Amino acid sequence: MTMPMDQNHQQHHETWPKGTQVVANYNFDGSSPDDLPFKKGDVITIVQSTRDPNWYKGRNDNGKEGMVPATYVQKRKEVHLQAMPWYHGKISREEAEALLNNFREEGDFLIRDSVHFHGDYTLSIYFEGLVDHYRIIAKNNKLEVDGGDCLFDNLIQLVEHYEKDADGLCTKLKRALPKKGDSFGAVRIQDFEAGGWVIQKKDLQEIELIGRGEFGDVYKGLYKNQFVAVKQLKDQDRAAQAFLKEASVMTSLRxxxxxxxIGVVTGDQVIRLVTEYMGKGNLVEYLRSRGRSVIQKKDQIDFATDTCSAMEYLESKNLVHRDLAARNILINENNTAKVSDFGLAKYGDYSTEGGKFPIKWTAPEALKNNKFSNKSDMWSYGILLWELYSFGRVPYPRIPLADVVMHVERGYRMEAPEGCPKQIYNLMLRAWNLNPAERPTFKEALQELQNLRSTTV
Structure with missing residues (x-):
């Protein structure tokens, strides 16, 4: 085991614990049978450290293990949202002017969605007693101020540029007028590159269309000899940030x-999210297509426990999913259930403005007051359990959608599905307590489900 000498490879100092994911910065052919050869871009999981801080034992995606030179790889880093306190979303020109005229400081500014051009933005600046408005045009995944000659990857870059130089605007941007309440965030493509998440398009082969989602189409693909799911962004300009936010949340979850x-493909005007492939599709279709003749009690408790285990992990990270439902649980070839679709996920117990949420799955306090928390996720989990034990029926059968909330607030609860174990129905009812504080935590629910699982045959 000889350490390769190359002045480009810096000495490694940080110690990586078992389970750390690293990504290869260079090709490594290996110089002894103990080494693990890899190509640039390969992801390797650290199995253990060695007495030499420059070498680790690692495992590749095919399960092969061997020695890895630390200076040839970098730790994959989480991608975080950058704060955008000046972004006010959908407010009118008049509202923007009223806000800026309230403070009357030269160079005060805010950015809002364009009223007339869907997908574009407007930069509003206070200057010499008036508010000037500039259109920000979004095209080909870039932004530019109308009449300007600079292109930007995102709003943060644009603001940073005009804070340094007026560059054609009436004045430099001096003070952001922050939006009250929910603070929006932005993600930069460069952060995925720096974090080791970018996949080269040439390494990815798309095989067949397997689904259509809110943001784009989903394909079955092949990446480094393993099947993957490839989610392609459809409406570039409008959805790019939402799409990248979902990816940024996923970089912090294991x-x-x-x-x-697995990674993100950028370039050629299309953003692609590459995730592990779940061959048996989503849980609701799985339940409906197989039914009682195929799905046993053991399968149901397994799916319930798998989902709860994932949600307990999110709860421990203070991450709220906001869209938990059987359609967002995927099943792989080994019959393991996994939670997916983090497009609406956010950190913290918080309120949000606007947004469309599935009424039958969303807790009453979230629908009425936009108050989302791990406890509102628990309400949704109760609905998911009902779906699971009714073999994929739509919740609240026979109740019109517009009346669901009224019925629930008056105390109506769905009956136990046929053959549903008492303990499971009891958990559903506790998840549907109108008082969020009275609902169980996912940690408590997981303990109950594991006990039930051990006695289910």
Whole structure:
């Protein structure tokens, strides 16, 4: 085992614990049978450290283990949202002017969605007693101020540029007028590159269309000899940030019951999210297509426990999913259930404005007051359990959608599905307590389900 000498490879100092994911910065052919050869871009999981801080034992995606030179790889880093306090979303020109005229400081500014051009933005600046408005045009995944000659990857870059130089605007941007409440965030493509998450398009082969989602189409693909799911962004300009936010959340999550992000493909005007492939599709279709003749009690408790285990992990990270339902649980070839679709996920117990949420799955306090928390996820989990034990029926059968909330607030609860174990129905009812504080935590629910699982045959 000889350490390769190359002045480009810096000395490694940080110690990586078992389970750390690293990504290869260079090709490594190996110089002894103990070494693990790899190509640039390969992801390797650290199995253990060695007495030499420059070498680790690692495992590749095919399960092969061997020695890995630390200076040839980098730790994959989480991608975080950058704060955008000046972004006010959908407010009118008049509202923007009223806000800026309230403070009357030269160079005060905010950015809002364009009223007339869907997908574009407007930069509003206070200057010499008036508010000037500039259109920000979004095209080909870039942004530019109308009449300007600079292109930007995102709003953060644009603001940073005009804070340094007026560059054609009436004045430099001096003070952001922050939006009250929910603070929006932005993600930069460069952060995925720096974090080791970018996949080269040439390494990815798309095989067949397997689904259509809110943001784009989903394909079955092949990446480094393994099947993957490839989610392609459809409406570039509008959805790019939402799409990248979902990817950024996924970079911070590692759990056997969460669908794992493998990487992001950028370039050629299309953004692609590459995740592990779940061959048996989503849980609701799985339940409906197989039914009682195929799905046993053991399968149901396994799926319930798998999902709860993932949610307990999210709860421990203070991450709220906001869209938990059987359609967002995927099943792999080994019959393991994994939570997917982090497009609406957010950190913290918080309120949000607007947004469309599935009424039958969303807790009353979230629908009425936009108050989302791990406890509102628990309400949704109760609905998911009902779906699971009714073999994929739509919740609240026979109740019109517009009346569901009224019925629930008056105390109506769905009956136990046929053959549903008492303990499971009891958990559903506790998850549907109108008082969020009275609902169980996922940690408590998981303990109950594991006990039930051990006695289910």
């Amino acid at each position: 759990h056997p019951n969460l669908v794992q992000l």
